[in-house]
Amino acid sequence: LRLKMPAPPRADNEILYLGIDGGGSKCRAQIVAASGETLGTGLGGPANPFHNMQQTIDSILAATTHALNDANIPVDDINRLIAGVGLAGVNVPGVLHKMKQWQHPFRELFLTTDLHIACLGVHGGKDGAVLVCGTGSCGYAYVQNVATTFGGHGFPCGDKGSGAWLGLEAVRAVLLAFDGLGTATQLTQLLAADLKAEGLMMVDAMTSAKPNDYARLARWVFAAADNGDHVAQGILRDSADYLSALADKLLQTGAPRFSFIGGISAQLTPWLTPAVASRLSEPLGQPEEGAIYFARQQS
Amino acid sequence: LRLKMPAPPRADNEILYLGIDGGGSKCRAQIVAASGETLGTGLGGPANPFHNMQQTIDSILAATTHALNDANIPVDDINRLIAGVGLAGVNVPGVLHKMKQWQHPFRELFLTTDLHIACLGVHGGKDGAVLVCGTGSCGYAYVQNVATTFGGHGFPCGDKGSGAWLGLEAVRAVLLAFDGLGTATQLTQLLAADLKAEGLMMVDAMTSAKPNDYARLARWVFAAADNGDHVAQGILRDSADYLSALADKLLQTGAPRFSFIGGISAQLTPWLTPAVASRLSEPLGQPEEGAIYFARQQS
Numbered sequence: 278l279r280l281k282m283p284a285p286p287r288a289d290n291e292i293l294y295l296g297i298d299g300g301g302s303k304c305r306a307q308i309v310a311a312s313g314e315t316l317g318t319g320l321g322g323p324a325n326p327f328h329n330m331q332q333t334i335d336s337i338l339a340a341t342t343h344a345l346n347d348a349n350i351p352v353d354d355i356n357r358l359i360a361g362v363g364l365a366g367v368n369v370p371g372v373l374h375k376m377k378q379w380q381h382p383f384r385e386l387f388l389t390t391d392l393h394i395a396c397l398g399v400h401g402g403k404d405g406a407v408l409v410c411g412t413g414s415c416g417y418a419y420v421q422n423v424a425t426t427f428g429g430h431g432f433p434c435g436d437k438g439s440g441a442w443l444g445l446e447a448v449r450a451v452l453l454a455f456d457g458l459g460t461a462t463q464l465t466q467l468l469a470a471d472l473k474a475e476g477l478m479m480v481d482a483m484t485s486a487k488p489n490d491y492a493r494l495a496r497w498v499f500a501a502a503d504n505g506d507h508v509a510q511g512i513l514r515d516s517a518d519y520l521s522a523l524a525d526k527l528l529q530t531g532a533p534r535f536s537f538i539g540g541i542s543a544q545l546t547p548w549l550t551p552a553v554a555s556r557l558s559e560p561l562g563q564p565e566e567g568a569i570y571f572a573r574q575q576s
Numbered sequence: 577l578r579l580k581m582p583a584p585p586r587a588d589n590e591i592l593y594l595g596i597d598g599g600g601s602k603c604r605a606q607i608v609a610a611s612g613e614t615l616g617t618g619l620g621g622p623a624n625p626f627h628n629m630q631q632t633i634d635s636i637l638a639a640t641t642h643a644l645n646d647a648n649i650p651v652d653d654i655n656r657l658i659a660g661v662g663l664a665g666v667n668v669p670g671v672l673h674k675m676k677q678w679q680h681p682f683r684e685l686f687l688t689t690d691l692h693i694a695c696l697g698v699h700g701g702k703d704g705a706v707l708v709c710g711t712g713s714c715g716y717a718y719v720q721n722v723a724t725t726f727g728g729h730g731f732p733c734g735d736k737g738s739g740a741w742l743g744l745e746a747v748r749a750v751l752l753a754f755d756g757l758g759t760a761t762q763l764t765q766l767l768a769a770d771l772k773a774e775g776l777m778m779v780d781a782m783t784s785a786k787p788n789d790y791a792r793l794a795r796w797v798f799a800a801a802d803n804g805d806h807v808a809q810g811i812l813r814d815s816a817d818y819l820s821a822l823a824d825k826l827l828q829t830g831a832p833r834f835s836f837i838g839g840i841s842a843q844l845t846p847w848l849t850p851a852v853a854s855r856l857s858e859p860l861g862q863p864e865e866g867a868i869y870f871a872r873q874q875s
Contacts, residue, residue: 369780427755430779433732434747448733456726458821480729481668484626522757 295344295358295383296568297337298394299324301365301412302489304333306340307565308348308358316350318565319343326376327366334379337362360386361572363394363564368426387575391564392417393424398567399536399560402574406532407560408524411540412492414439416523418530427526432488438516438523440492440541446512447498448483448491454508462508467497492540499544517548524553536560594643594657594682595867596636597693598623600664600711601788603632605639606864607647607657615649617864618642625675626665633678636661659685660871662693662863667725686874690863691716692723697866698835698859701873705831706859707823710839711791713738715822717829726825731787737815737822739840742797743790745811747782753807761807766796791839798843816847823852835859 291311298305304321321340326333341360345352360383367373368390376388396407396419406418413436415429432441451468453459455476469475471494474482483490501509528535535556537546546554590610597604603623607615620639625632640659644651659682666672667689675687695706695718705717712735714728731740750767752758754775768774770793773781782789800808827834834855836845845853 369776371780427757430751430776431783433744434779434782435751437748437752445732449736452729452734453736456822457825458726458818477668477729480733481670483733484730519757523755526756 291357293350293354293358294569294572295341295360296394296565296572297324297340297360297362297364298564298568299326299333299337299362299364299391301325301328304336304340305563305565306337306344307569308344308350309569317344317346317348319345319347325365326372327369330372330375333364333376338382355382356384358383359572359576361394361568361570361575362386362388363391363568363571364388365391368392385572385576387572389571390417390424390426392426392429393419394567394571395538395564396567397570398562398564399538400534401561402567402570403534404532405534405536406527406530407535408520408527408537408542409539410439410520410537410542410545412436412440412488414442414520414523414539416527418527418532420530420532423530425527425530427523432491436488438519438545440495441488442491443498443512443516443541444491444494446515447494447509448479450508450512451479460508463501463504463506464497464509467501468494471497495541499541513545513548517545517550520545521550521553524549524556528553528556534558590656592649592653592657593868593871594640594659595693595864595871596623596639596659596661596663597863597867598625598632598636598661598663598690600624600627603635603639604862604864605636605643606868607643607649608868616643616645616647618644618646624664625671626668629671629674632663632675637681654681655683657682658871658875659683660693660867660869660874661685661687662690662867662870663687664690667691684871684875686871688870689716689723689725691725691728692718693866693870694837694863695866696869697861697863698837699833700860701866701869702833703831704833704835705826705829706834707819707826707836707841708838709738709819709836709841709844711735711739711787713741713819713822713838715826717826717831719829719831722829724826724829726822731790735787737818737844739791739794740787741790742811742815742840743793745814746793746797746808747778747790749807749811750778759807762800762803762805763796763808766800767793770796794840798840812844812847816844816849819844820849820852823848823855827852827855833857 294309296307304324306319308316319340321336324333324336396417399407404420409415416427418425447464451465454461472482498509502513536558593608595606603620605618618639620635623632623635695716698706703719708714715726717724746763750764753760771781797808801812835857837859
């Protein structure tokens with residue numbers, strides 16, 4: 278249970294900022310006053326317009342409503358919000374176009390990519406670059422009003438080195454070993470225990486697996502590598518070599534600050550090249566804060 | 577229009593054999609007399625019980641009906657047929673179990689894998705081994721009543737070196753080159769022309785692509801490699817190295833005869849290791865003929 282102080286009275290015409298961080302599994306909202314004070318936060322469902330446009334809109338509105346409630350602001354005041362919204366997939370032509378047709382209820386809505394708001398959040402609203410590695414992988418730099426993106430492109434064609442990619446490589450390595458065409462690996466036992474399936478049954482278990490399902494297996498690559506498994510170590514080395522090359526590209530943009538974020542970034546950091554590792558800075562804030570920086574910059 | 581001589585009168589109790597070659601895109605049926613004479617052939621729709629059990633049964637019955645018509649045999653005589661049926665996916669536990677519950681209309685039904693009937697067809701009903709490479713890839717040997725399978729396992733976890741795998745590697749290579757993280761390749765232009773899409777639009781075009789869609793792109797890997805493209809040549813070398821290793825495994829079973837079949841086998845043959853290439857024999861017959869050998873052997 279969270280106890281809140283009663284909100285101080287506010288002028289009805291005070292400008293309020295809404296930051297939205299939309300993602301494939303959930304959507305975060307944060308409302309701040311012009312002073313920068315955080316008034317409320319809220320959570321919504323999946324918000325990936327590439328997969329589902331209507332669900333994205335529903336999730337944004339749900340998260341916003343929760344944040345308004347959390348801030349003790351009447352829901353009718355949604356039209357006072359200047360929204361900065363970061364969404365995956367809006368870099369894809371067609372998705373952006375459809376999303377812009379939304380008759381939204383906000384005073385203003387500024388739309389950008391999930392990567393842009395993540396980068397703004399990580400660097401306190403200033404220029405910088407981020408390497409992101411979770412279920413997917415991507416590099417993004419924002420320097421002197423120029424955005425540069427590397428990688429991404431989705432699983433299985435792109436997202437190299439990502440959690441989903443690690444999981445796929447793990448399954449592949451187990452199948453090669455099963456056929457006697459690859460080196461024996463601890464991943465065989467680890468994946469069998471996780472999937473409760475061995476050999477051909479593992480193929481059964483991975484039928485119609487989604488990127489998330491593959492990414493869930495990435496933990497075993499780290500576990501096996503920590504335990505000295507050469508196959509798992511090779512997979513992590515391939516992942517980190519690609520991500521380090523991507524980081525080099527990002528740093529060539531002249532980004533003054535650089536961070537590595539995402540679900541498996543901490544575990545992958547020791548595998549990056551020393552040159553890349555030496556350039557890492559701690560992330561300063563969350564993507565929804567970046568979305569608020571963006572709304573302030575645009576309005 | 578196909579004109580047929582009236583069928584010679586046959587004893588009502590004469591044994592007839594039905595060979596069924598079920599595949600992901602179509603199902604072939606062939607009916608032969610006890611003498612070995614081919615009486616009729618027929619085509620049906622997709623027959624992959626791993627994907628769709630009811631459709632598989634429908635396709636087998638459609639192909640059989642066409643073959644009976646083609647042979648001028650009344651459809652009611654379907655219960656005279658001793659059927660050999662080869663299907664993909666029946667090596668997967670669960671699929672085989674379900675398939676065996678079918679209350680089929682034949683006198684007898686003998687079920688085995690698509691690989692087994694392909695191998696029997698290729699080697700005239702005798703022992704041997706086949707390396708198969710089309711949309712998927714697989715190795716199979718049948719020697720002294722022992723079946724051995726290598727590879728397969730489905731795309732994208734398995735089916736290494738296959739058409740789908742080549743297509744995926746081609747898309748990956750183009751995306752790496754696009755980001756300046758991989759060598760420039762002729763595949764960029766070839767895939768852009770084929771997909772009528774460049775860069776990020778290519779990702780759009782490959783959204784929810786199936787193994788068939790990837791395999792369709794394999795032709796461009798061969799085209800670029802023929803034209804001296806090092807990236808495409810590297811992809812083909814990886815494919816052929818894996819397939820050659822798989823062939824070595826097959827030959828270690830003591831298979832007296834060995835063939836390379838499937839949609840891209842002819843184009844890949846020059847890339848196999850000389851040791852493997854020197855062991856290749858011409859395929860003698862089709863999988864549906866193999867299914868009839870199987871029905872005769874079992875009944």
